[in-house]
Amino acid sequence: MTKRQNQEERSRQTQARVTQATIECILAKGIRATSTVDVARLAGVSRGALVHQYPSKTLLMQAALEDLLSREVESVREMAVSVKAGELNFDSLLKALHEHFKGDMYMVTLEYLTNARTDPAIMEVLVPLAAKFNESLEQIWEQLVASSEHSSHQNRVALNATLCMMRGMGAQSIWRDDPELYRDMLLFWKETLIKLGFSASDEERRGPT
Secondary structure, eight states, X not given: OOHHHHXXXXXXXXXXXXXXXXXXXHHHHOTTTOOHHHHHHHHTSOHHHHHHHOSSHHHHHHXXXXXXXXXXXXXXXXXXXXXXXTOXXXXXXXXXXXXXXXXXXXXXXXXXXHHHTTOHHHHHHHHHHHHHHHHHHHHHHHHHHOOTTSOHHHHHHHHHHHHHHHHHHHHHTTTOOOXXXXXXXXXXXXXXXXXXXXXXXXXXHHOOO
């Protein structure tokens, strides 16, 4: 490995530590209360090294958001692999989404969502990455619920209604710790989707021949 390659690798490692530390700080205290000094301390780097990589807090917040949502998209890709391997079905997908939207990563995303409303720089980064995340989920959803009963538009509406419900449950969990209620809501929504025909592909409904 050349000297330049060593420097590039060290730079990538520093960036990874810094973005992860940024996400952890945001989770602990929110975006507005997070400072570059906090992040540098948690990442174990000097503030000078951090500022060299990210000259402003805005650039740091953008980089952390991009890293966060890129990992979210990668998690969706892993779901797609599981679908193709027959390891993930409709019921498992709903449970996986529920876990996703009540976890730490979603809480960090909520911080970005509230800030994006008044910060155009954050919104500019958020929109294309969030769209990519949703598009990836739509592809998986189509594989699981494809049916002659529904158009692609109806499938898309069903997915986005599901995502909106999951996000709402995740947001409500901040002030209401009621696992039994959320479990029953998830069951209610699953049964509703099944009654509407969004439960499985035609082949799965027919069963083995």
